[in-house]
Amino acid sequence: MGGMHILIVGASGHVGTLLAETLSASHHVSGLLRREPEETVAHAPIVVPDWVDHPEKVAEALRGQNSGHGPVDAVIAALGGWYVDGPMLERGLQSFDSDWESHLRAHFAACQVSTALAGARGQDSTGSPAGGGSPGRGPAAGRLTHLALNGVASIEACVGSGAISVFGAAQEMLIRVAAAESEAVNFRELKILAPVAGDDRNDLTGGVETVSICAVAAAVVRILAHPTAEQTVTSIHAF
Ligand SMILES: NC(=O)c1ccc[n+]([C@@H]2O[C@H](COP(=O)([O-])OP(=O)(O)OC[C@H]3O[C@@H](n4cnc5c(N)ncnc54)[C@H](OP(=O)(O)O)[C@@H]3O)[C@@H](O)[C@H]2O)c1
DSSP states (O other): OOOOOOEETTTTTTHHHHHHHHTTTTEEEEEEEESSSSSSOOEEEEOOTTTOOOTTTHHHHHHHHHHGGGGGGEEOOOOOOOOOOHHHHHHHHHHHHHHHHHIIIIIHHHHHHHHHHHHHTOTTSSSHHHHHTTSSSSOOSSEEEEEEEEEEGTTSOOTOOOOHHHHHHHHHHHHHHHHHOOOEEEEEEEOSSSSSSTOTTOOOTTOOOOOOOOHHHHHHHHHHHSSGGSSEEEEOOOO
C-alpha cells in the first residue's frame, strides 16, 4: 500500500508520539498540537491552540504548513490520558468536568476535524476543486478514515479511573453514531485492551502484560488500509 497522509490528533501524548515515530517510516505524518513541541518530533507539527473549540481551523493550518503532501487520508485520535486516583464521586464535579473536556469533548471535536478535512479532500491547496485524488500517493480518492483510540476503561468499571470509564464507554457510542450518520468519513474505533509498553504511568506490578507500539501500529495500518472490511469497533490485546 502506498504512503498515506495521516494526521495524529493528540500527537504530544504517549501513544501519539510513538505512533508518529513508527508510522512516519512509511507514511507522511502530521501532528495536531495545542502548543509548539519542545523537542524534535517525528511528525510535521500543526499547531492550533484552540482546535477543540475551532476544529474548522485545522484544514486551513494544514493547507498553510503542509501543502506538498496532499490532503489528509486518515486521522488518528490519540486523545485522553490516564490516572489512578480516588473514587470518582469523591473526586468531585470539577474533576469530572476536566475529564469530560480531555476525553469525550476532545474526541467530539476530533470527529469534527475529520468531517472538515473530508470536505477539504475534494479541493487542492488553493481551496479549488482538485478533480479527485493525488496521483502517486496513498488511497487519496474516497472517504477519509477517522480512527479513535480507546482503552480497557471503556469496557470495565476501572476503580480510581472512573470518569475515564464513563467517557470511554460514551466515546464508543460517539464513534458508532458518527459512523452511522456520516457519508464522508469512515469512523472507526480501536480499543487497546492492555497498557502500551513504555508508558511509566501504568502500574505493571503483578505481571500485567503490555502491548507493543508495533502491534498497535500494525492494527492501525490494517484498519486504515481496509476500513470498510472492519467492524466499527476493533480490539487488540496484550501480546
Ligand atoms: N498509554 C497507554 O498505555 C494506553 C493503553 C491503552 C489505550 N490507550 C489509549 O490511547 C489514547 C491516548 O492515550 P495516551 O496514553 O497517549 O494519552 P496521553 O499521553 O495522556 O496524551 C493525551 C493527549 O491528549 C491531549 N489532550 C489532553 N487533554 C486535552 C484537551 N482538553 N483538549 C485537547 N487535547 C487534549 C494531550 O495534548 P496536550 O499535550 O496538548 O495536553 C495529549 O496529546 C487514549 O485513547 C487511550 O485510551 C493508551
